[in-house]
Amino acid sequence: MYFSQEQIDRANQADLVSFLQSQGEQLTRAGQEYRWKRHDSLTVRGNKWYRHSQSKGGGPVDFVMEFFGKSFTEAVELLTGEKGAAAPDRPSPAPLSDFRLPPRSDTAGQVKSYLTEARRIDEDVTGFFFPPGIFTRKPPTTTPYSSAEMKAAYRDTPTSAAQPGASGLM
Structure with missing residues (x-):
């Protein structure tokens, strides 16, 4: 489902006290805030909530997702009473051209x-x-040594005798 930004904004402006009362939840007034009976560390004021025991709070959509176990889509629908529209069609990507090196x-x-x-x-x-x-x-890299000098240097290395087929004579 797809929701416009206006629908999401309306959902986030919903009064949580009215919403909870419409859901049959019990609230008690505590100064300018309301405490929810089901979660005594949670206070509600207007469209904001705060759970003191977890230092966590937010708006109505977050509240419905957190405490009613709803998805984002379900939360917006529940708060606004509106159904979302089908997701807009995305243009299909252009076909890839034949790439040749x-x-x-x-x-x-x-x-x-x-x-x-x-x-x-x-x-x-x-x-x-x-x-x-x-x-x-x-x-090309050149060396100051002749081919014979290079062969002689290789023949005198200790590992040259250990090489298969190396006789020490060149």
Whole structure:
């Protein structure tokens, strides 16, 4: 069920003393407030209630939910005497388009143009996430040692003999 904000506001403005009396509940006056016989630590004034033993209070909808075990919908119906309307129809989500990955590219220009033109992402955003130089390739790492020196260094390590198929000779 669906309730308008006006209906919810009317329910929360309901006089709790009148409501409890209409439900056959017994109240005793205590100054400007009323005490509910069923819960002696609970006081009611207008549309507010407070349970002193639990330091908890609220409005009429909260009250009906808490002490009468009703759902939100049932509480609003009980307090206003009105039935809720059927929930408004929600528009169905648009069907998803067929997403295809763009062709692989190693240059920032192609990636940026895809994001800004095809995906319509602002250039400031793409510039933030793709700073200059991010797509440049690093040259292969070279070592100052020759292949023979690397093999000799490996042969002399203590774990090389433990390797299957390692004879120590290269």
